[in-house]
Amino acid sequence: MLSYRHGFHAGNHADVLKHFVTIQLLNYLGQKDAAYTYIDTHSGAGLYALDAGYASKNAEYETGIAPLWDRKDLPPALAEYVNLVKELNPSGKMRYYPGSPYCADKIMREQDRLRLFELHPSEIKILSENFRKLDAHAAAQGHRPTTRGKRVIITAGDGFEGLKALLPPPSRRGMVLIDPPYEVKDDYRRVKETVQDAALRFPTGVYAVWYPILQRMESKQLPERLKRIPGNGWLNVSLTIGGVTPDGFGLHSSGMFILNPPWTLEATLREVMPYLVSVLGKDAAATFTLESGETQVIGKGRGKPVSPPRTPVVRTRTR
Template sequence: MLAYRHAFHAGNHADVLKHIVLMRVLRYLNQKDKPYRLVDTHAGAGGYSLEGQYAQKKNEYVEGIGRLWEKEKSGEELPEAVADYLAAVRQFNPDGKLTQYPGSPAFAQMLLRPQDQLRLFELHNTDHRILASYVGDAKGVQVFNADGFDGLKGQLPPPSRRGAVLMDPSYEGHHDYGRVIASLREALLRFAEGVYMVWYPQVTKLEAAQLPRRLEALAPKGFLHVRLTVQPLDSQGFGLAGSGMFILNPPYTLHDEMAALLPWLVEALGQYDGANYLIEQRAA
């Protein structure tokens, strides 16, 4: 959606889950020297001010990164994956105050090595300009002011035959759900061995409820599905109760990492007694 600005939601509980998963996948890929390509189909602006008017409108980051930031400041012992994630957020806030939040491209740039490639798609003109300015002329990075669903097929397969894709559209309308499936189906035909990370919102839309099962049907080589539910819907049944990450061809280490981490995240980010998590896996 061209009207969508992620700055309103930067650093919320959904970003916490998405970016921790992204970091674990990239850490795994970094274990081999062979280069890989990461494609971010909906890259956003690259980074966000938590003191700006958008983030301040709903203060969603307070119940997301804000909670984890305070836990670290209190000296609480953190799970390794959370400590790693917070170290990246601190790197984005060198003065020690939580005023900026890195988007997915920023997390990626912190982890990718000189031999790796980053391909970023952003259709919103303003966010694209901010993103292009942020990444500049960084080696191995290309930024496209284009539709990431359409652009993905031109990036696959990577020359090294190693790669990952992050797909997290706004889902503000109904069309994104179908486009996720269509885009992934074509991507898997081109690059069946890639790691595909799909974020989705936990909202009261039939398409959102059906998406994990539709993604399952695309995953003959295995999948990992994790979901974090942290807050109740409002009195009319609206709101973002939580979010999920569906990973096709996940690293073999990811299930155990997330199984250990999700109960801690429920405790850390849960805003009501019904907060919970889900983890499902089908091995290759």
């Protein structure tokens, strides 16, 4: 199915969680001089207009970036994300919102590499055009990177399958963002199998999975299944902005699961998540959860990975 267009949801509360966390992961990888590779399996268009087209129909950005736009009390880590969005809007008016490829491009350095996949025929054209415009803008400012052709590679195709050929990356350092539309139940299975396979090919990679929190069983089971994948620990965070409406429509909660997370990320989330609940929360059902744990890799043929008890789930609610 190729009916999904992320433009309808650009800048909503789920994007805030996804992009804020992604920026933190990339910042951590950038602390070392050695290059790293960022792989986005479902890149979308990369950049979205909030005042026209799909995004303007439901105005979902009003549940996410909009309430944060003029805040003066943003936690430092969250302020970095908001400022990145504001750089796209020099007039001060909120008109454009960056997708994960644009966020990554702004954070990453000249020596780092972006590998972007998109299957939707319309989205891949827009993604390619947006990066062409970025090149043109940089050239107009007198900046002509010598490695652009190698630094960013955009591929029209299935990111689940394309990921296999890229792991491990040449630098042996990298991050993978997996963010499918979850239009069909099979996406949940493919996410789990893709992360499991990727972790075998590239055990030290950082793997970030965004997922919707819905009533369907597959949604509830996904993070539990991801926790059993061997790695150097995991972290699972979710954000709920309100209770389910009577009609059952709309996305009110989503999560990010990170395999091999940076040791600094949990503390950052403990600071930022209560703030997001207080600002984005719509009613008393607004909350967040944050949990972490470890998986132990047992030698081949000696058993299955085991998980020690997880840390307690942290919750907070609006009043």
